[in-house]
Amino acid sequence: MLTYLARRLVLAPITIIGLIAVVFVLVRLMPGDPAVTMLGDYATEERVTALRVEMGLDKPWYVQFIVYIGKLVRGDFGESMRMQKDVSWLIASFFPPTLLLATSAMAIAVLFGVTSGIFAAFFHNTKLDYGTSILAVTAYSAPAFWLGLMALFVFGIRLRWFPITGSGSGGSPLDVLRHLILPAGALGLRQAALISRMTRTSVLQTLQEDYVRTARAKGLDNTRVLVKHALRNALIPIVTIMGLTLGVLLGGTVVTEVVFSRPGLGKLLVTSVTTRDFQTLQGLVVVWGSIVIAINLAIDMVYSLIDPRIRYQ
Amino acid sequence: MRKWHYLRGVSCLVMVLVFSLVLMNAATFAARDPSTIVVRLMGDISTLDPGNVKNVNDMFIATNIYASLVRYIPGTSEIEPDLASSWEISDDGLEFLFHLREGLQFHKGYGPVTADDVKFTLDRIVEGKMVQASYLTAVDSVEVIDDLTVMIRLTSFDSAFLSKLAYRPGFIVSRKAVEELGDDFSLNPVGCGAYEFVSWLPGETVTLKAFAQYHDVQPAIQNVIFRVVTDETAAAFAIETGELDIAVVRSQETIDRFKNDPAFNVDVTPGTSIRMLVMNTSRKPFDDVRVRRAVAHAIDRDTLQAILGDTVVVTDQLFTPAFFGYTPDVMIYDYDPAEARSLLKEAGYPDGFDLQITSTQLAPWPDLMPVVEQNLKDIGIKATVNYLEHAAYNSWRRDGDYAMTVMPLGRPPHPDFLLAYSFVISQYPPGGNLSYYDKIDSLVEAARAETYEDLSRELYQVIQKKLSYDVPVVPIGYQAVVAVMQSDVKGYLPGILNGFWARYLYYED
Numbered sequence: 001m002l003t004y005l006a007r008r009l010v011l012a013p014i015t016i017i018g019l020i021a022v023v024f025v026l027v028r029l030m031p032g033d034p035a036v037t038m039l040g041d042y043a044t045e046e047r048v049t050a051l052r053v054e055m056g057l058d059k060p061w062y063v064q065f066i067v068y069i070g071k072l073v074r075g076d077f078g079e080s081m082r083m084q085k086d087v088s089w090l091i092a093s094f095f096p097p098t099l100l101l102a103t104s105a106m107a108i109a110v111l112f113g114v115t116s117g118i119f120a121a122f123f124h125n126t127k128l129d130y131g132t133s134i135l136a137v138t139a140y141s142a143p144a145f146w147l148g149l150m151a152l153f154v155f156g157i158r159l160r161w162f163p164i165t166g167s168g169s170g171g172s173p174l175d176v177l178r179h180l181i182l183p184a185g186a187l188g189l190r191q192a193a194l195i196s197r198m199t200r201t202s203v204l205q206t207l208q209e210d211y212v213r214t215a216r217a218k219g220l221d222n223t224r225v226l227v228k229h230a231l232r233n234a235l236i237p238i239v240t241i242m243g244l245t246l247g248v249l250l251g252g253t254v255v256t257e258v259v260f261s262r263p264g265l266g267k268l269l270v271t272s273v274t275t276r277d278f279q280t281l282q283g284l285v286v287v288w289g290s291i292v293i294a295i296n297l298a299i300d301m302v303y304s305l306i307d308p309r310i311r312y313q
Numbered sequence: 314m315r316k317w318h319y320l321r322g323v324s325c326l327v328m329v330l331v332f333s334l335v336l337m338n339a340a341t342f343a344a345r346d347p348s349t350i351v352v353r354l355m356g357d358i359s360t361l362d363p364g365n366v367k368n369v370n371d372m373f374i375a376t377n378i379y380a381s382l383v384r385y386i387p388g389t390s391e392i393e394p395d396l397a398s399s400w401e402i403s404d405d406g407l408e409f410l411f412h413l414r415e416g417l418q419f420h421k422g423y424g425p426v427t428a429d430d431v432k433f434t435l436d437r438i439v440e441g442k443m444v445q446a447s448y449l450t451a452v453d454s455v456e457v458i459d460d461l462t463v464m465i466r467l468t469s470f471d472s473a474f475l476s477k478l479a480y481r482p483g484f485i486v487s488r489k490a491v492e493e494l495g496d497d498f499s500l501n502p503v504g505c506g507a508y509e510f511v512s513w514l515p516g517e518t519v520t521l522k523a524f525a526q527y528h529d530v531q532p533a534i535q536n537v538i539f540r541v542v543t544d545e546t547a548a549a550f551a552i553e554t555g556e557l558d559i560a561v562v563r564s565q566e567t568i569d570r571f572k573n574d575p576a577f578n579v580d581v582t583p584g585t586s587i588r589m590l591v592m593n594t595s596r597k598p599f600d601d602v603r604v605r606r607a608v609a610h611a612i613d614r615d616t617l618q619a620i621l622g623d624t625v626v627v628t629d630q631l632f633t634p635a636f637f638g639y640t641p642d643v644m645i646y647d648y649d650p651a652e653a654r655s656l657l658k659e660a661g662y663p664d665g666f667d668l669q670i671t672s673t674q675l676a677p678w679p680d681l682m683p684v685v686e687q688n689l690k691d692i693g694i695k696a697t698v699n700y701l702e703h704a705a706y707n708s709w710r711r712d713g714d715y716a717m718t719v720m721p722l723g724r725p726p727h728p729d730f731l732l733a734y735s736f737v738i739s740q741y742p743p744g745g746n747l748s749y750y751d752k753i754d755s756l757v758e759a760a761r762a763e764t765y766e767d768l769s770r771e772l773y774q775v776i777q778k779k780l781s782y783d784v785p786v787v788p789i790g791y792q793a794v795v796a797v798m799q800s801d802v803k804g805y806l807p808g809i810l811n812g813f814w815a816r817y818l819y820y821e822d
Contacts, residue, residue: 032704036711040367040444045743047442082359084499093515152550165542165551166517261542261551263357263516271357276704 117199353560376812406470586723638773665693713742
């Protein structure tokens with residue numbers, strides 16, 4: 001177990017370096033010069049050239065890459081050209097609202113997904129099951145931005161239940177919560193649907209296992225059979241999908257943050273692309289990539305906790 | 314049946330949560346704070362250091378924080394005193410002597426505004442090669458005569474110099490604040506304008522409050538919150554719910570939504586940001602003026618206006634009446650496909666030619682280029698348009714390798730800004746002279762260097778005529794500045810220079 005963990009921890013930075021290499025090359029293949037974007041249309045050729053030298057963009061990409069990795073190892077993400085601020089500072093200031101949004105959406109997805117999935121499985125082939133299935137398929141078919149706009153329209157404009165812009169930061173915790181519900185709901189609903197379907201299938205499968213029949217034959221009541229015997233065994237695929245979900249949700253914040261006018265990494269990412277802010281873009285990819293890698297690792301570890309039969313060598 | 318209890322428990326919890334939030338919201342929505350106004354910001358700020366601001370979001374904030382020696386009377390090209398109560402210009406036009414008002418103060422206790430701060434502001438931009446440096450190339454030296462008197466010497470007369478001081482490069486910063494704050498100044502700005510900076514929540518809001526020691530009329534509204542709402546639909550929703558009091562908007566859909574609703578007012582003002590089709594006069598087929606005139610005759614402006622609605626004011630002239638030296642007395646090319654075809658035939662293209670046009674994806678181009686494409690096809694020019702994302706377009710056009718492209722350009726209403734950037738030889742690509750036009754250099758120099766105002770005006774009229782004969786570019790229209798506001802918001806004055814002036818706003822009782 002520990003050797004496995006150690007091996008994964010050694011592999012993680014290598015994965016991240018590979019990821020950076022891909023992004024590094026891609027942003028440089030993208031048409032559009034960061035120096036031109038930075039200086040505006042009044043810029044003279046001398047100023048553009050000077051700035052390119054200043055930014056190190058005149059060097060071949062692999063030299064830039066080695067310099068970047070060298071800095072990164074020392075914890076230096078470089079400076080954002082657009083803001084002329086440290087990228088680490090920028091990411092740190094935009095990270096909290098995104099983390100809050102993604103984890104809340106995750107909580108909603110798990111709460112509603114797992115609950116509805118279990119009920120659908122337990123009452124399978126009843127009206128409850130069909131109803132849940134229809135809802136889940138509908139929710140899963142709706143793109144996040146559309147769900148977001150619909151939520152804005154219904155709960156923000158028609159009913160006026162919730163504010164529709166900003167994150168309420170700087171206000172009370174209640175204010176933050178009010179601003180959070182619509183975007184987190186819009187973002188989490190689609191994943192809730194996925195988790196719901198997955199849970200239903202998985203629980204249904206385990207319910208047909210011999211040990212469940214044995215448990216029933218012993219005279220255990222339904223709840224105990226479900227919770228003690230079926231659910232734990234059904235958890236592996238559910239946990240897998242939850243891990244994937246957090247990655248999807250972090251990505252989904254890009255659209256949700258724009259629709260709900262919330263600050264966050266997603267919006268920072270979009271701005272960095274349109275302004276060709278390479279350093280910020282690379283920094284974001286490193287952070288995002290690290291999070292996804294960490295989640296995957298954590299999920300693998302959780303497997304062995306859920307199912308003691310799983311051993312890592 | 315314990316499982317039902319679980320379900321009930323969860324749903325009860327959710328219901329209670331939702332309803333308590335709804336109840337608390339009812340109170341929040343009802344109350345409106347008359348001392349605060351919430352303004353849409355179309356994107357987050359990047360810097361509030363006036364030496365480097367360049368996008369509309371930065372400008373929205375900067376115009377409220379800073380003041381300059383002179384300023385535009387909003388909506389016009391006229392200059393009026395601001396920090397300087399008066400000024401004298403030497404006969405040769407090379408020396409500008411400014412007299413500062415007495416008792417001017419910087420925000421946050423940074424002390425009085427002095428001649429030294431003016432010198433520091435301008436020197437810093439030029440020596441530091443900041444973004445605004447290109448506006449101040451004519452500045453030779455800045456000399457402090459005494460605390461309230463400052464002399465700016467130019468290397469050559471620049472009739473647009475006062476206009477430049479009224480624009481971004483002229484926003485006066487506090488030397489003490491810049492030296493104390495260093496790099497932090499860009500997001501902790503200190504100026505002497507109507508509002509002082511309070512806070513910036515990254516990606517969310519910029520908050521300003523009225524400056525008690527402002528030298529001009531005190532603003533009616535004490536607090537201004539600029540809220541970042543990037544998405545146009547979200548902005549329209551937020552105006553409707555009252556989360557935004559006033560918003561500059563870009564799409565016709567949004568305008569139509571509020572135009573006939575008495576709860577809102579819509580203000581549409583033609584700006585000074587032009588959209589034009591550019592033809593490369595250095596290569597075939599547009600080296601022939603007849604072909605360029607044919608293109609000018611081919612454009613169906615009525616259809617364009619119908620498609621662009623209120624967002625763009627379609628024009629057949631390069632300048633609007635808002636510009637210094639404007640004249641309507643220029644060559645106008647009416648929509649006349651038959652004339653266009655015969656001009657093409659005369660030029661030796663009886664069957665037209667193939668034409669590749671590259672355009673930016675920025676609005677309004679994707680809406681208007683299909684019309685242009687069709688108009689050109691109607692006269693035999695087989696045009697195809699391809700679009701580049703804006704940053705990609707900006708880099709691409711610097712190579713100057715095209716027959717026809719497009720150009721959006723926002724400049725103050727003094728003709729020198731546009732002419733010296735887009736129609737002189739020194740600005741051949743990668744500069745802004747995308748049409749490689751070389752016929753008015755001496756005229757532009759002369760008009761700029763002419764100290765006698767009426768003569769300068771006349772020279773600009775000659776230039777406008779010359780340009781209309783040579784048609785290196787076909788003007789399409791001026792981007793309108795459209796603002797939607799709650800009906801009780803009064804006093805809105807459109808910022809034709811990408812700015813926003815909160816100090817004129819007030820609520821009607």
